[in-house]
Amino acid sequence: MEKDIDKKEEQDEEKNSSSLVQKIQQLGQTNIPQAPESNIHVLTIIGQIEGHIQLPPQNKTTKYEHLLPQLIAIEQNPKIEGLVILLNTVGGDVEAGLALSEMITSISKPTVSIVLGGGHSIGVPIAVATDYSFIAPTATMTIHPVRLTGLVIGVPQTFEYLDKMQDRVINFVISHSNIKEQQFKDLMFAKGNLTRDIGTNIVGREAVEYGLINRVGGVKEAMEKMNELISNQKGQTEQVIQ
Template sequence: MNTEPTKPAQEEEEDSRVRQIVDLGSSVVTNDHGTVHCLTIIGQIEGHGQAPSGTKTTKYEHVLPLLASIEESQEVDGLLVLLHTMGGDVEAGLAIAEMIAGMTKPTVTLVLGGGHSIGIPLAVAGKVTLMAPSASMTIHPIRMSGLMIAAPQTYHYFERLQDRITRFVAAHSHITEERFRQLMLSSGDMANDVGSIVYGEEAVAEGLMDRVGTLSDALNALYRQMEQ
């Protein structure tokens, strides 16, 4: 009995893989090491409100259920997260970071280009974290756009939200809360704002990332986790 998939079935499977890359920025590859799900987080992380037309976005309502399905899947052995993000919605980004950090499966995050703002919690959420030598991170206080009520309660909310981010980053990396706040409030790197810009080696020296590396390094780190 012939069990080989028919040509239409093969084409349908290939079309499904292409659609997954286009719609969700993710792909699944199986090799001698096992099955790896590769997820990209790019552009602006979109929250409850839609980003302006023409803006590249990562939508949290796509990523959260996808991460849950990866964690529950018996076919996927590991997750590789590729990051090139300008940041975006704070709570949406933090929600995705919590999901990645809470996974039991092997996870590796790799920052390529930039992992700015709320992208930093995402970058440190993996069990192993890498950053390309030319990649950068912008660490700054929370910024809000739109109408705000200038009341003590509003500023207290900002402060508590910023504390949540600081605690998460410190808990999932080797930087202290105090040092992260110092970088966040530094006035030496930006002409019209406070904050810090760190690059690959600097991020590792500060304890934000585990090491500098490229795609092959990230995959090797993931394979080692999958073999354990």
């Protein structure tokens, strides 16, 4: 009987030790801070946005087919009153990025985005898809034309398709931000700003000055704005009910 108890204690110790090692390996710490149940859901979009083509395993990716059902669940969950999107992406699949942007902008609950580090390429439409957007002072956004990959055929019809796709990106951005169409196109097609390329890299406050992002700020400012938007929506709902 004592042997069984000793054996069980050894197994429990091994299990706890294994769990501790996993936490250190994954998070670099022994204890995971437990947040109280919140009415605000946080969604992260990091690395490269993976669309129809699977990227190599060493790439840090966000798979859009994983995010789509999450967005549906957020819309349907009555306990969730707001959505905060954290962005640090190099861009990726254009159609996948536009699909995410359209899904985010169609959510009925208040949405806020924060560009941290970078919101490049197709990350730009995602950043502006929310009701209100923030950018960290040192974060950057790269605006450039839609590019060819080795997966499309270089014929006139392909270039027409790319032009239409580019128009979709431009129309989405200007309709969900305060930037003017011509100004956005000037940034997109500027020569000499990026090495051996065309496009523009804008940092922090520049994005706000162009009207692309609403405000410079981080987590504190984003949460304050989110609570304000939630309160406003609740007030409007109460007025409708009355």
